[in-house]
Amino acid sequence: MEMISVKSPREVERMRRAGQVTAQARALAGRMVEPGITTLEIDRAVQKFIQKQGGTPSFLHYAGYPASACISVNDEVIHGIPGSRVLQEGDIVSVDVGALIDGFHGDCAATFPCGQVDPEALRLIQVTRQSFFEGIRNARAGNRVSDISHGVQEYVEANGFSIVRDYVGHGVGHQLHEPPEVPNYGRPGHGARLEAGMTLAVEPMVNAGDWHIKVLKDGWTVKTADGSLAAHFENSILITDGEPEILTRCQESSPWI
Ligand code: MF3
Ligand code: CO
Numbered sequence: 001m002e003m004i005s006v007k008s009p010r011e012v013e014r015m016r017r018a019g020q021v022t023a024q025a026r027a028l029a030g031r032m033v034e035p036g037i038t039t040l041e042i043d044r045a046v047q048k049f050i051q052k053q054g055g056t057p058s059f060l061h062y063a064g065y066p067a068s069a070c071i072s073v074n075d076e077v078i079h080g081i082p083g084s085r086v087l088q089e090g091d092i093v094s095v096d097v098g099a100l101i102d103g104f105h106g107d108c109a110a111t112f113p114c115g116q117v118d119p120e121a122l123r124l125i126q127v128t129r130q131s132f133f134e135g136i137r138n139a140r141a142g143n144r145v146s147d148i149s150h151g152v153q154e155y156v157e158a159n160g161f162s163i164v165r166d167y168v169g170h171g172v173g174h175q176l177h178e179p180p181e182v183p184n185y186g187r188p189g190h191g192a193r194l195e196a197g198m199t200l201a202v203e204p205m206v207n208a209g210d211w212h213i214k215v216l217k218d219g220w221t222v223k224t225a226d227g228s229l230a231a232h233f234e235n236s237i238l239i240t241d242g243e244p245e246i247l248t249r250c251q252e253s254s255p256w257i
Contacts, residue, residue, distance in 0.1 A: 002179040004171055006197035012238060014104045015173065015199055019236050019247030021053045022099040022106030026257060027250055029069060029095040033112040035088055039071040042095065043082035050099045058098025058105045058176045065220065070096040070109075072221070077164055077205050077213055077230040078109075079220040089115035092125060094232040098176055105176045107201040108248035109234035110257045120208070121229055125256065127159040128206040128231035135184070135202055136237060139244040145180050145191030152204045153185040164205035164230070166213055167222070172201040172236050194239045199247065203234030 007015060025046045032042045047068035050057050057068035065079075072080030072094040073087070080094070087093060096109035111125045135152035156163050169182030180192045184204045207213075209228030216223060224230050238245040250257040 004179050004192055004198055005173050006195055007173060007199055007238075008197070011104065011173070012197065014102050015106070015236070015238065015247050018055070018099055018101040018104045018106035019249075020106070021050060021055050021101055022097055022108050022236070023248040023250050023257075025049050025097045025099060026095060026108050026110055026248070027252060027254065029097065030110060030112045030254065030256055033087060033093045033095070033114050035115050037087050039073070039080070039082040039085050039087070042071060043067045043069045046097055053099070053101065055099040055101040058100050058107065062176060068097070070094075072230070072232065074229055075224045075227050077207065077222045077224060078167060078232055079222050081218060081220055087114045090117050092117060092121050092229060092231060094230070096232065096234065103174060105172050106248050107172050107176060107234060107236050109203060109232045111231040111233065112256050124161060124206065124208050124229055125231045127156060127161055128204055129233045129256070131155045131204045131206065132202055132233045132235065135204065136244050139194065139200070139202070139237060139239060141194055141196045141239055141241045143194050144189055145182055145194065146186045147188045148202060149183045149186040150188040156204065156206050162207045162209065162211035164207060164211055164213055167205055169201050169203040169234070171199065173199050196240050198239040199236060200239065201234055201236050203232065205232045206230065
């Protein structure tokens, strides 16, 4: 098995900086989610902001990905490509951003309502966000990776939604994607043992209907197979001997991030 990197205190300091810029880019995108805006306008603003902070958008050109943010609307789960799509009142809009600053990546996502949205869609967003916090209750040194996974899955399923299985969270650091994989489902007590100084991107992807997904012909956009709504929530976290530190914590008050 590939080694999981443990960050030194100086590296953690750099991860914090990358995390803060990434969190601010997500917040900026969230404020722009309004009826009438195109997803490309949001992407451009995210890119400009990250570059102004001295960073590089982590996703741009990653495996050929053509944009700085992933913007996934309604039944799109993840990896929606920004473009000419105009957001409509009632849409739910998942924005995922990554920034490379001084050699380290931050990675985070959230789902934002566009104007007034259906109460069941709002509940999906809230359950998805909360499932992240339920998962990371178990994210501490000495526990195992799947203790996080299990916490996410239990909460999501208890609330009547399903967890996407084909995509998982991951280690984050010098590379956007490092070991270990962090699934959002599974029995507790499995996978690598967590150590203080590991940094993980925990990212539940939740479908209102069935967990199956399909990938569109563009090679990126992931949609729910049954056409139901989906939501996504992600933060980069630091494992400690106590509670994890959320490296992409939002500094402003918002119900969505
Ligand atoms: N947060 C997502 C991930 O960790 C975003 C990756 S999009 C890509 O996988 F374009 F970079 F692939
Ligand atoms: Co990620």
